[in-house]
Amino acid sequence: MGLDRSPDYLIKTGLAALKQKDYERAIATFTQLSQADGVSTNHRLKAQMGLIRTYEAQGANIQAQTLCKSLLNSHSQAIRQWAHDKLKHLETDQPSLKRPNSTPEAPQSSGFVPESSGFIPFNDQTPTVNQTPPSKDSISSPDIQPTLAEDVPSQSLTHSEQTIADSRGLSNQTLNVQPQSTNDLTHQTVGRSSLFHYETLNTKQDLSTIDTGVNQVPKSTPTAASTPQQTSTSTQRPKPQPPKQQQSLHQKQQDSPTHPLASAPPPHGPDTWPQGTRLRALKSLGKVSKGKLWFAQITTIPILFLVIRWSLKTSLIFIRGYLQFLDRILPINIRPAPFFWGNQTWTVLIGLGLLTLAAPWLWALLLRPSEQITHQQLQNYSPEAAQLLRRLCTNRRWKFPTIQLIDSELAVIFSYGWQPRVGQLVVSQGLLDRLQPDELAAIIMYEISHWPKLDWILFSGLGLLLQGCHRVYWFLARHGEHRPILIQWTAGTLATLSYCMFWLLAKIGCSLARIRTPYRDRIATELTGNPNGLVRALAKLSQANTEAIAQQGYTPPLLESLDLMLPVGLEETGTSVQQYAWGAFNPLRHWLSINQAHPPLGDRLYTLGAYGRHWRLKPSLNFAHLTLKNRARILSAHDWQELLSQGGGWSGLIVGLGVAGVMWLIGAIATSLDFPLLDWLYKDRSILIGIPLICAATGQLLRINPFFPEISNTQPKSEAHLTSWQKDPTLIPLSHRPVTIKGTLTGRPALANWLGQEWRLRTPQNCIKLHYTNHFGPLGNIKSLTPWLQQSLQVTGWFRRGHHLWIDIDRLQNDQNQIKIAQHPIWATISSLCPLAYGLWLIFKGG
Template identity: 60%
Template sequence: MDLERSPDQLIKAGLAALKHKDYGRAIALFQQLHQADDTSTAHRLKAQMGLIRVYAAQGATQQAQALCQPLLKNRSQTIRQWAQEQLHQLASTASQDAIESGANPSSTSGFVPEATGFIPLTPNNAAADVGENIATSPSSLFHYQTLNSERKLSAIDTHAHGSSAEANSSATPSPRQVAPAEKFNQPPPQPPRARASKVTTDDGPHQWPQGDRLSTLKSLGKVNGGPLWIAQLVTVPMLFFVVRWLWQVALAVIRSYLQFLDRLLPLDLRPASFFWQPHTWAVLICLSLLTIAAPWLWPLWLRPAETVTSTALEKYSPEAVQLLRRFCNKRRWPLPKIQLLTSDLPIIVSYGWRPRYGRLVVSQGLLDGLAPDELAAIIMYEMSHWSNWDWVFFSTHGLLLQSCHRVYWFLARWGESRPFILKNTAGTFATLSYGIFWLLAQVGCGLARTRIPYRDRSAAELTGNPNGLVRALAKLSLAMGKAVQTQGYTPPLLESLELMLPVSPDESTSIQQFAWGAFNPLRHWLSINQGHPPLGDRLYTLSAYGRHWRLKPSLNFAQLSLKQGPRHFSRRDWQTLLMQGGAWSGLVVGLGVALLMWLVGAIATSLDFPLLAWLHRDFSILVSMPLIGAATGQLLRINTFFPEIAPSLAAHESQLTIGQTNPKLTPLSSIPIKINGTLTGRPLLANWLGQEWRLRTSYGSIKLHHTSYFGPLSNLMGLNPLRNQSLQVTGWLRRGHHLWIDIERLRTPRNHITLAQHPSWSFTISFLLLGYGLWIMFRGG
């Protein structure tokens, strides 16, 4: 044996020996690979499967059965099924002809074995036992797609029997499934789908069918870019004004402090004129410089481990490299520099202000977690940002968010072990930093949400593979959701990059759980403060692109469409939306009434009708009526929003399934729920505002909203004494963009009960607003 040969070369040689019935050489090759210390789990597994087939072909039933036994405990369902089939065949009197022709029955997962009897390793669990990064070259025991190739069989199967070719034709995609080409006829083949995500599941997108893809690129037609341009024209000035306002507030605080010290101490500390100026040009110049310096500042925050070359990326997805080259050559751009993060989280973002200075950032978790066609689809999704101005905006906006969030998280963790004064000082500044981060994030939410459907469409057109993007988005969202569940709160990297990521965390795994985002008429209104549209809506739209091109879908919404009916608004939906808006709906109505009264007063003044002319002169109406309207809207919503919970309500975790799968629910549905789980949340100083409390259950992790007797002030300690403890939560289950529970009470195993006061505080705030509005109105002005 040549010990310097790669594992793939040994596998290919062993496979060739098996096909030529050189069983001694095949056993030697497979055993060498199986027993080597530096062999990866995937290659060792392939060698073990090769030995089983060789022993079976020789008639060495006992040796083959002994090697099958460990595979029955493998985490991959497909591998277990394959091992069971082999044991069944070994125990039966299967003919030698059937073994040689590879006429093994299909596995229940839908994969058809090739001539040697092997099946593909599904990406859900194959290497999850050790979490290794497995990248294999085209030489493999398994069939795989080839880019733009009409061949039905790979080169290693050229000597197989005709019946084997017939069986494998179903395992190798039809021409509609291979990547589209404009100029390339014979690109390199894709590697086998043997890599497993760090976060895996037995259900969900890892088990969805492959679906079809175009063999030739097609356009979806012209699209109206008006909403995106409007969002950009609104968001860019808004960011400038918010940053300038924050700068002015900071200067005003410093100015007031210096004036206080000037009065207190015998020192001349009067503020200079600098503290009184608007600094409009200074803010504009700083933002411009930040934009230009973005390609050099981002690496300071993200700290990428290395640069990924085209050769290295090709090991994960040859299609991605080919599409990148085609995309850049067509626009006369240089190939982007790809930076690698060592994080297991599936991250992909990009930044820059010109393609020449642009950078694409991917994580190891992304490369390990996606199949080759899915990786190509998500990379082209991210590259489609580069042709638009919003890409430049988020490069700058993202730097501001990163800065605020890093300060918040550093101070929160640093202050945990400090003395009382330092601890509270750190907590105060950490909370202030998070408040600024939240405000800046809200500025960019609208534009981030608006641009995503355009990029989904572009990615589908660039790859001809909407099904690949469907599976990629669902896998990324699920992996992020699992990471949140495991850690107990959203990882800081995910939160700080959320507006630049393709998806947000979501633990949905089935089409029923995506139904809310696909069919609820209020889905976009209820996502108005989110940085991403509902994932179900995106998957539905991508599936619609596939139907337009007559492709077999990976996720079929057709049956749900018939059950749920149309997706447009009804009169009842508008009523629900107004009631859900509560204070905001009342604010708009109150402002409308105030403007109408002011207009009536103006007309009365022109007609010299003094009885109503005062309405035109009394500007207090423009302030009081919106306040009264907001308070009234909130009061009208309280009883519907917080219905009484029966004391006899039984605890059932399965109630979460209702919220996950019923597409007609809204936050107003207010389902009473009692559920057991473990309370998780951010560390003490990082959670002063009650940013994130979650309940970990066997059905997943669900967000909690909590308000106690002292309202927002209670969040300084909040539920921290109960963190990481098992308890029972009683409250109201609500479905909006995400699922959450408004807490009514918490019960610990020692029967200690903590009551929440959300309804009481809603009533108190509404009453105060109503009283203040009436006072302004009667005072006049």
């Protein structure tokens, strides 16, 4: 159902009807808006809120309660709290009374971090701001927010001083935050949209006083409260939201999930963790060697250059051959230009240089941010973040960074540039809605810690290449559907090739992205003195990513394309310390994450906790009671044996290279000693290729039976065991766990999933990744499972626990008892026999 009027017009119409007590027209208007197709989540929330207020005014409490219950599942804690309060008020059928002496449960944005967090307030000035009592009807969300004056009791805002010592060139000095005057705040409020663009539906007023004029601006003045947060489970403070602007078409179609993220955080998630404590004055953690980081940088850059040059030359060879083919069959003269015959070295060097220099402007064209967040607006979200950024920029003689806001419910933060003066920090509305002020400050300091390092410059350019490849892939995959078969296959082929290029470039940058992360965690901790804030921020971002994937059924394109530049990886969520135990304690955790862009989140949280223990801080996430029985976090002899077995073909390749190197060395010595019996080992170069291939294939063959044991009908476990397996820190992918579970098959659209990039099984507990292959390997995914999308299935396979969780499918069965048998062992055998045969052929051939 479409709309013949704009959503804003309908909101104004509904408000006018509500003012005139024309409840039937108000209900009809808000219902039309809430049920219309193509309406943004923002306007749909406003319509639902309008219905609740209308039903309440009409006395239809049952209908209002029903709508309130649907808001209890919102991803925003502030919205859930408002709905809970409103529902409680409706159930008791009592008017919302203002209580001048009540104390708000949640800390408000006050220009300083609450004392309960361990951070001494910023300055000692004591301004007094006239405020009105709180109202139960006040609400806060990305799009629905109260004027702060109605949510804060009448009290004085007291600020004290904080002395901060920064070992990175920030001298010890006192942070002073000047309180905002009432006039400044009023000026800031004018033009900013509230939850409804108007305050009428956010406050409890006499309906006769409501003015629904188009040019109305809020008359109330936003203020800030200084009540400390008492418990970790208190309600989040309402945060003033930057003005929402219309989301670009690309953002709507690609960046945001197809449905609003409505799943509520788990009851034991990061929102309920204790705040922990923090330093009163910043300290250094000491110096640490950066040799590993520099090695990763100086190896990644030439490898990236060689791969890009090879890709360009390969593409030009195919284009040249096609043009020569046309020249032979067509009567016109088509000869490739000399450009197609060069080695393209300078072409790649100049192109990458220009791409990196133009990155700040090209990123802006790709992302199309809705607006820039000023220093004053940042203070509304996190006074600590604004103060630390200002201080850092002053001491390093940088200008205050440009902060771009993208209108997306995904929790995203990253940065790009090649110098701080042109650097850009990008945040999403979803990130601002999720994090508390100290968490937002910690994650911003983490991102700023990249500036102006070499890896930051490298990823600014590489990120653009990845964005280009991924957007071409997604555009062709989405727009090639429902077209004639020839266009479909052409679009699918080009999309698959583009994704292969994206995957290859991303894997090249994975090692550097993973290695730099611990260094940045350390710097961010020193800049804030709050490792617990960073712990909670990382956990919440991980949880947000997992919720987005579960809601959409596959990884949102924006998250996948930015994986190398995001603070956390995908699918690493946990609600308790036990679920992070694998990443914290498994001895093989780093080896099993070698192809990932981020280290295990559990390992990062454990290290941040160690910083806190070094400073004698109370932790938000305590690993103290978790240990591996008779095992350490480092590798033992048994762990090395498991690693070699897990490596399979890679272990065999390393052994083969060693054997071939020894044989070649023996041949070289024999040649120098004029010993003809063995000098052929030096002259026959086929050994250097054939032996590694044979050993790699042998290692892969030896791993097949342990990796894919026979599954009996009575052996597989049910879904109830998945949670306990997730918490088991001893498991590795080789520790197979046969399992049979039921759920709904989800995955990427057909043309975007030709290589089986992402199949998932959605269950009530989680959305676990599936690996499926048949005799044709990855190409077997072109049409095999696509007809079963969104169907209820029973999956039998092998549960794997590595950096991520997944299930290797053995067989699938739908409700019509149709069965598909996967062929993982057979494909693994075929892929092993091919290099084995080729290696033997090279050795017998000689050379």
